Amino acid sequence: MNLAVVLYTSDLRLHDHPPLRAALSSCDQVVPLFVRDRGIEAAGFAAPNRTAFLADCLADLDAGLRERGGRLVVRSGDVVAEVCALVQEADADEVHMAAGVSAYAHAREERLRAALEAEGRRLYVHDMVVTAVAPGAVTPAGSDHFAVFTPYFRRWAELPPRAVATAPRVVRVPEDLGSEPLPARAAVSGTSPGLAAGGESEARRLLTRWVRHGLAAYQDTHDDLAGDATSRLSPHLHFGTLSPAEAVQRARAAGGPGAEAFVRQLCWRDFHHQVLAARPAIAAADYRGRQDRWRSGKAAEEETEAWKEGRTGYPVVDAAMRQLREEGWMHNRGRLLTASFLTKTLYVDWRIGARHFLELLVDGDLANNQLNWQWVAGTGTDTRPNRVLNPVRQSLRYDPEGRYVHRWVPELAGLGAPYVHEPWRLPPEERARYDYPEPLVQLSDGLDRFKRGRGIE
Template identity: 70%
Template sequence: MNVSVILFTADLRLHDHPPLRAALDGSRQVVPLFVRDPAVDRAGFAAPNRLAFLADCLRDLDTGLRERGGRLVVRSGDVVEQVLKVVAEADADEVHLAADVSAHARHRETRLRRVLEEQGVRLHVHDTVTTAVPPGALSPAASDHFAVFTPYFRQWSREPIRDTLAAPRAVPVPDGVGSEPLPSRTAVTGLSDGLAPGGEQAGRSRLTAWLRDGITAYEDRHDDLAGDATSRLSPHLHFGTLSPVELVNRARRAGGGAGAEAFVRQLAWRDFHRQVLAARPEAASVDYRTRNDRWRSVPDEVEAWREGRTGYPVVDAAMRQLRHEGWMHNRGRLLTASFLTKTLYVDWRVGARHFLDLLVDGDVANNQLNWQWMAGTGTDSRPNRVLNPVTQAKRYDPDGTYVRRWVPELAHVEGPGVHEPWKLRGLDRAATDYPEPIVELSEGRARFLRGRGMAV
């Protein structure tokens, strides 16, 4: 019987998995392989929260495979070398892999194709596994990619989305291919206390609940900080325990409406960032559009931002949520990024690195390009906008519930007054050790505009 190797990367699921279905085509045996790549560790991307979530995902994937008569093979080392070893052990004649957009992934694919061709082994790279629309499928007439979301979204919305594939009923795996033990969350230290569980089963349960109870109101409530009305599916999209194609299809089948449309739009943003990174891989670390910024170096202020001690409650609440959960509400991400890059005028790469250290959904395309968007060095058509944390807090956390949840020093302050604790007087102010603001908002804005060479 012919044998295929399916190399899992950021697609740790059985449902809607084109590479797996293709690998099984023609009653072939399959070696489901995941390689723990030390290059990820060396690059600083193996953060504890993601390692723990990954361990959950791999164990869940192995369980699903065993229910279908198979198992997951786990190896550690250079991905290309390990794939070659497994190909030889299984006498495989083809390898299947999901397409990806990062520079590391594309270099891995190029190396893998070259060495497999030398061995007479075919490499099949599949689109629409980690995106709903392939990164290179859409482009304007005068460029290789869209630099503005709105025209991209118009084309993306007209693009046909393939049908969702069912999970295979059986996954026959040949004997004789060894595996390392599966990793365990319990072996990982330094985790966020409130880190959610990973794995396809957890992701599908959350998706079902979201489509039943959350998506209808998404348009109206997605910026409600205290309401926690977002899907929280981003970690599962990052690790591929859920398929973006399936999410688009199921959201559209959920009855449409403004909530479903708004949710699908967020999935399109995810594809948008991937097509930008595919065309400009250097944007992971270099300004997409330089503003000739003279970023400030202020270690004490950066540390206050990281610790959630800036003196601006909504910023601090979001930063503390990040540390506790390894996740942050999207509105909080915008506010904290604006505060660091435009109020403190600190390099966006400093913030992006901190987020990657903690976010379980830390993703090169989404994280780096969202930071660039907020810093004004990315694709934002209003690069010098500054989000006022007080105004934003009063709008998106009007009674202060979100702030009181994450900043217990202010739990005794009732109502919207919690957003401006520096205005408290007497015993109310004495009752808290919450810090004074580390910068006046007007001062920060003026400094930022000067740095951008704009009149104040």
């Protein structure tokens, strides 16, 4: 009886899972395996919020497998060593896994391939599992990736969609293979109080609700900070509890301007993955260097701490940073605003902000996080690298009544427009009633500082 190992990484689902389908079609039995990668933990990427969400995902995956007659095998350690050990225990013929895009993922795949081939086993790496379109599937003439989004989107949208597979009805797993206990969410300390639930069941529930009740209005409401009219699917896309190909398919089937806008956002995710796959070093290095002279020293460190804690004196920035700490998630418009404030008003290195986001974001995806930060900082793929988002104007536009600010900055509750956006404009006697800090820096001074640092005339 032949047997295959299916190595789960960031693809924790049963629906539309090409590696699992391929293994089931070629072998009588499979071993669904997840390795708690000590390399990722040692590198600092196992943040509490993602660790807790991962526990939900693994528990749900195991439950789904048990409904189909199988189970999830969990091991801990070096991925290559643990996979090879299990292959020998089970006498497996082949290993299937999803392709990654980071330098770490590429190196892990190559180490695993070499180790398996040395034992006469085969590794199959499947594309279009963590992205809707594989990195490198569309490229411009003379380059291995698209550096500008719009032409990438045109080519991406022209590709015929791949078939989306249902979940298998039966998964046969050998009974005699040992497994560690599933990790428990309750055992993880330091999580955000409002952290969302993980798992494929929750992902599919959210997607169905989104398609039925939120998608149609998305084009008009996705920037409404207080309305929070976004899908909240990003953590599930990051952990792979939701297939991006299925999300694209179901949105297109619904049709309409909202669906088109949502699919465009899913394409942005693929765009960033293909950039990182082609240029892995940009996880830490500028994609396009601007000769920045980022501020450092005590004043910059104190301002950065105030930014992290949500006490910059700019209500919409502080609201977004407090939402991040409370939920492990932040509205996309808030991400743009807070990143612009750090990099272009405080003129602090984008890597510091990206690192803080990765410490808290449950959807802390290396490709999206790092490249969105670079886009805002002007060192990435943005064709207007020196644009600066004015937090007051953005607040007036995307939170006109101040409801988002009231929710997350309760010390300003009851304060109406325009003062909820600019509390420093209150008369002194009124200002004293609100326990809220003065602005860290005047916006005009921050702009001048940024221009000087970047050498803009």
